[in-house]
Amino acid sequence: MNKEKRQALKISSDIIRYFLDHQIEQLQVDFDFSDQAYCVTVSGKTAEKPHDLEQLSAALKDGRQPEMDEYYHDLLGSDSKSQDYYLLGAMVDSADVGYDGTTLTVRVGRNRSKR
């Protein structure tokens, strides 16, 4: 598995961790991996909006930071002890977080060709 795919796996894992941490345990994961970019979309049903959804959204939309990306990427993943998602935000180019009253959806995208 190449480095970019490992990175994608860690990003997915961190998003899934958010859902599990909020007791959302029935999930749909959509993974779209192309030559230029990839997107991960995770959605799950929940009757209650997570209390920290705004913080998650703000953290994910702060913009990619290449120097953080290259150095700290190994701290992402399912065994991460991070209590915020700013590192995840530093790894992605785009993010969309939505809750429609029944379904929580988090979608992030990362441009592979960004140099």
Next chain:
Amino acid sequence: MGCLAKQFFKPKATGEVDLDHEISSFFLILGLALMGLAFLFNTPTEIWTGSIIILTSPANLITDYFALANIGATLMNAGFMTLTSLVLVRVHQVKMTGAIVAAIFTVAGFSFFGKNIYNSIPIILGVMLYARIVRLPFNRFVLQALFGTALGPLPSEITFNLGLPLAPGLILGFSAGILAGLVLPPLSAHFLRFHQGFSLYNIGFTAGIVGMFFLAVLQGFGIEITTVAIVSSGNDLVLAVILGTLFTGMLLFGLKKNNWRLTGYRQFLDQPGKLASDFITISGAPLTLVNMALLGLMATAYVLAVGGELSGPVIGGIFTVVGFGAFGKHVKNVWPILAGVFLGNLFRFNDLNATTSLLAALFGTTLAPIAGYYGPLYGIVAGMLHMAMVSNISYLHAGMNLYNNGFSGGFIAAALVPLFDAFKQVLSDRKETRDHE
């Protein structure tokens, strides 16, 4: 573009550009101020002569440039290195994040005892070479390049302390520095997993390992390198006034930018501070500046309260604590480490006001995330263990890794985090069982 819809992208906001400019201006003023202060202490001739002494010294731990050369030359060196780091960051268009602020402050701090332009250039070139080999832009590796100058004594030691003629010394020293810089990026990323981000000076651990290998090779050739103890004393009053003025100025400016309020600081202090907590991004620049200033005042007060001297290495430690006030440290997760080192010294590991004890306290705050994540008692335990450990590992790299406390902190965090996890899990399981009954 693939799955990345155009509307997804968040363009760089005007505010971010302004913030980059403001932080750059801060470092520009800091660098120029340090250089300007040099002339209050020494004449231009003394500064020049002192600078030559600094540039041609072996520079391994602990070489206090105040004692080796003079205060003026040291301040000139620190100011110049601050400006050089700033130029490196700006030229490569790197965003001014908490990590970058921590890195520049760390370079500035260690320029009081070990870093200089001669021994930093080869490390940075090595990191640049690595970027070229992996075909990625250098701006992705700026953090490793700046922090990586921890291995500065390696080129200096080889060039100036092995008894080699100048030309071969320069070539060998420079080559060793480039080689060290070349291996730092992959190793530093890898070693994060060792301590799971609970030691903030991750490059210190990496540089300790790299320094250990280099020392083994040098010893294989029959070359003996040992740590030194060149430390200044007797400059407390004037240096305390300078530090007090700097940190008070930062505090007032931060408060002014935060509308003279501490709104949000309680939430700020609730952050564990584990890598990679960029406080500027999370809590904003004004509160971060307040936090940095409070840490600076707290660290300076600790040193003076235990009867310590404000020597070059101690000022380096204070600067590093202040820098990491933007990237993981705050007063709530730092005090338990200071308390742990203090208590460790009461058990006679060392004298409270000895330079090594002061450095262990200041740089031991690399373990602040342990206190932030698990709680103050756990932080105190980490601080005590750090005090015991740090005195026993510098021989592994003979002082060629300036971040010896980061080296120790990596081991402490790697050992304690799984233990604390297991302990907390047991407590949590027992509580759950009791609640269930």
